[in-house]
Amino acid sequence: MQTSNGPWRITFDTNPDDCNLSCIMCEDHSPYSKTQKTRINAGLPRRRMPIDLIRKIVTQAKPMGLREIIPSTMGEPLLYKQFTEILDICNEHNVKLNLTTNGTFPIKGVNEWAKLIVPVTSDVKISWNGATKLTQEKIMLGSKWDKILNNVKEFIAYRNQYAATHDHYCRVTFQLTFMKQNIHELANIVALAIELGVDRVKGHQLWAHFSEIKKDALYADAENISLWNKALNEALFIAETRCLPNGKKILLENFLPLDINTKAPSKALGKCRFLGQEAWVATDGRFNPCCAPDQERRTLGDFGNLNEVSLDEIWSSKSYTELKLNYLEQTVCQKCNMRD
Numbered sequence: 001m002q003t004s005n006g007p008w009r010i011t012f013d014t015n016p017d018d019c020n021l022s023c024i025m026c027e028d029h030s031p032y033s034k035t036q037k038t039r040i041n042a043g044l045p046r047r048r049m050p051i052d053l054i055r056k057i058v059t060q061a062k063p064m065g066l067r068e069i070i071p072s073t074m075g076e077p078l079l080y081k082q083f084t085e086i087l088d089i090c091n092e093h094n095v096k097l098n099l100t101t102n103g104t105f106p107i108k109g110v111n112e113w114a115k116l117i118v119p120v121t122s123d124v125k126i127s128w129n130g131a132t133k134l135t136q137e138k139i140m141l142g143s144k145w146d147k148i149l150n151n152v153k154e155f156i157a158y159r160n161q162y163a164a165t166h167d168h169y170c171r172v173t174f175q176l177t178f179m180k181q182n183i184h185e186l187a188n189i190v191a192l193a194i195e196l197g198v199d200r201v202k203g204h205q206l207w208a209h210f211s212e213i214k215k216d217a218l219y220a221d222a223e224n225i226s227l228w229n230k231a232l233n234e235a236l237f238i239a240e241t242r243c244l245p246n247g248k249k250i251l252l253e254n255f256l257p258l259d260i261n262t263k264a265p266s267k268a269l270g271k272c273r274f275l276g277q278e279a280w281v282a283t284d285g286r287f288n289p290c291c292a293p294d295q296e297r298r299t300l301g302d303f304g305n306l307n308e309v310s311l312d313e314i315w316s317s318k319s320y321t322e323l324k325l326n327y328l329e330q331t332v333c334q335k336c337n338m339r340d
Contacts, residue, residue, distance in 0.1 A: 006064025017046035032210035047283035131188035
């Protein structure tokens with residue numbers, strides 16, 4: 001019997017140390033990041049989650065109301081060696097996959113991955129940060145514009161073909177980081193998405209992990225905020241006046257004006273969208289309450305390790321309950337720009 005007293009979605013940090021790109025804003029793989037150098041110098045292996053831990057947690061979580069899982073959003077999940085076993089777990093427990101990928105579709109190629117992914121996936125979020133080759137390749141170091149553009153076209157073509165003969169539609173999303181380096185192309189990114197048949201463009205304001213990119217944060221000063229608000233209006237106009245090939249309107253998520261006084265999105269001072277709703281599991285089994293950068297979310301407390309205790313025990317624990325009630329006392333929560 002399924003209830004709704006647990007997370008409806010769980011993100012697993014399957015393989016955060018595996019990636020074939022070096023996006024400049026990435027916590028682990030940016031050329032400015034010390035994560036990989038520190039790991040190598042310490043003689044530590046790459047972080048890779050055992051597939052049996054994923055299977056165990058999904059088995060526990062399904063009766064609690066689990067509907068969807070996300071493999072690693074740090075690193076490239078399609079490089080996880082047991083990825084097809086994740087698909088099997090989804091099928092076995094009737095939960096959907098929600099995938100974030102960098103668009104390179106490594107190892108198998110886009111057509112083979114599409115055949116495997118589309119039938120079990122609710123949403124495929126493809127990291128996208130430019131409307132031109134220059135901007136995309138400058139932000140997502142190692143990417144090849146022509147190749148990833150063709151990959152998107154082929155993936156959407158298969159998605160459409162599958163949807164036409166099955167009662168299942170896999171949404172495709174462009175997921176981008178709002179930053180000064182791509183703000184001038186925001187409207188054109190939306191226009192490109194519409195042209196390609198991408199259903200949604202979802203973005204987040206930059207987490208400036210490194211001093212080298214702090215100047216790219218659009219909430220950093222009044223000048224950048226003005227740039228954002230102007231580009232935002234242009235993007236909203238494109239979305240309102242143009243239709244997707246299927247006749248529908250594209251969805252824009254987190255396209256919100258920034259307030260010059262608070263330096264925050266106009267809706268970002270509301271309630272947490274994650275606590276009591278979603279869960280994150282680190283490679284070593286540690287339970288995490290949200291998607292904040294690892295060092296910051298560790299300050300929220302130690303809630304337990306799912307190798308040692310059950311999900312239900314953590315979900316109903318005193319420490320997690322107290323966080324849900326008092327999260328606004330936490331510094332990381334006070335400055336979070338993802339609150340609804």
